[in-house]
Amino acid sequence: MENILRSIDPLTGEAIGSLPVSKPQDIQDMVEKAHKAQRVWSSKSLQERVQLLQQAYTKLNAEEGELAQLISREMGKDARRAQYEAGGVVQGGAWLAGDAGEALRTKRSGGSEIQYRPLGVVAVISPWNYPLAMANNLIVPALVAGNAVILKPSEESPLVADLLVKTLNQILPQDILQIAHGDGATGEALVKSPINMVAFTGSRTTGQKIMANAAPALKRLVMELGGNDPMIVLQSANIPQAAQFAVGSSFENSGQMCTSTERIYVDEKIADKFENAVVALAKQYRVGGWQEPQVDIGPLVNHRQHQKVVEHIHDALNKGAKLLLGERDPQLPFIPPTVISGIRPGMLVEDDETFGPIVAIDRFSSVDDVVERANNSVYGLGAVVFGESKQAEQVASQLQAGMIGINQGAGGSPWVGAKQSGFGFHGGAEGHRQFAQITVLNR
Incomplete structure (x- = not known):
C-alpha cells in the first residue's frame, strides 16, 4: 500500500x-x-x-x-x-x-x-x-x-x-x-x-x-463476524407486518448491515400474498445520492461490493431463481431495490452474506424442514420469525442464532453472535x- x-x-x-x-x-x-x-x-x-x-x-x-x-x-x-x-x-x-x-x-x-x-x-x-x-x-x-x-x-x-x-x-x-x-x-x-x-x-x-x-x-x-440472517414467515403471520419488516431489514443501509435479512422462507400457503406485498413496498424505495431528499438506498461503498452483489444476482437467476423486481445488470454505483424468489441452497444469495439491497425469498411446506434450512449456515448472528406468538416462539427456540426476534427485528444488549x-x-x-x-x- x-x-x-x-x-x-x-x-x-x-x-x-x-x-x-x-x-x-x-x-x-x-x-x-x-x-x-x-x-x-x-x-x-x-x-x-x-x-x-x-x-x-x-x-x-x-x-x-x-x-x-x-x-x-x-x-x-x-x-x-x-x-x-x-x-x-x-x-x-x-x-x-x-x-x-x-x-x-x-x-x-x-x-x-x-x-x-x-x-x-x-x-x-x-x-x-x-x-x-x-x-x-x-x-x-x-x-x-x-x-x-x-x-x-x-x-x-x-x-x-x-x-x-x-x-x-x-x-x-x-x-x-x-x-x-x-x-x-x-x-x-x-x-x-x-x-x-x-x-x-x-x-x-x-x-x-x-x-x-x-x-x-x-x-x-x-x-x-457478520451474518446470513434467516427470516421465517409462518402461515399465521400478519402478512403486511412481515412484508414491511422483510423489505425494511433487507434494504436498510443499502443492505450493508450485519443483521440484514439475507434469506426469507415463507409458508407456501401465503407466499403469493407475501411476495406481492413485498414487491409493492419495495417499489416505494428511492435510490439516489446521499444529499438528495427522501433517499432510501444510496450507492454501495465501492466497486468491489457492487460487483459482489451483481454476481449474487447473476448466480441466482442463472440457477433458476426469478427476478420479481430490479435489474439483472445494475450499473455503478447503485443496486436498485431487488426482489428475487425461488432461492435454493447452492446459490450465493442463500449460502453467503450478500450485503446489498436484495429481498431473497423461497417457499416452504414443512416447518421442521425450514428450521433445518435456516440453521444450515456457518453464521448465526440474528434470525427472526413472524407468526402467531406461541407457534413463533416454538420455532424460535430451535434457531441457532445469538439474537432472535419474534415479530420484530433481532438485536439488543449484549450484541452477540452464535457459531462463526x-x-x-x-x-x-x-x-x-x-x-x-x-x-x-x-x-
Missing part, C-alpha cells in the same frame, strides 16, 4: 481527503506510548475515567454535522441515516460511558470481592458500514475499563474516524486513544504487536486471520466486562 490513504466518495469516485498510512514502525511507537499512557490512565479511579470521557463527548457536539456528512461522503449513507448515526454517538457517548462505569464497579459476592481490572492495550478494528457507531461501541467500554485504545478504522472510512479521535483527544490524556490508518496490512501489524486484546467487527475471513495472529500470545478477542458470527460479545453490562480482567479478591 502506498504511503497515503485516500478516502473515495462512492457516489462520484473522487477522493475527498487523504491521510498518512501507519507504517510498522509507527505501530510499534503507538503501542509503546499506549502502554506508558495506560499505566497512568488505570491509576485514575473508575469515576474519574467516566467523567473525563463524558467531558470529551461534549466536544463532539460542535462536530456532529461534519461527522454526519463524512459518513455519507465516505460510504454513501443517505443524509438522514448518517445524521441519525452521528447523533446517536454524539448524544449517547456520555450515557455509554456511565453505563460501562456502572457495569465495571467492584462488587461483593459472598466473602469475595469481584474486581474488573484493565487488560492493558486494546486494538479496536472497526468496519465501514457504521463507521462511527461501531467504533464508538468498542472504544468507550475499553477506555472506561482502564485500557489504552488504538483504533484501526476501515480504509473505506478513515476521515470520520480521524475526526472522532482528534476531537475526543482534546480532553483525554495524551496517547490513551490513538489511531492507525491503513488496510489489512496495518491491521495485521497491530494485531501482531504486543497489545493485550483485539476488538473487531468485520468479515469472518478477516476474523480467522486475526485469531491466528493473536494465538501465539493468547490475546483476548471480541469479534463480530461471533467470538465473545459486546454491549450491556456483560459485554462491557469483556474489556476487563475479572479478579476475585478474598480478604
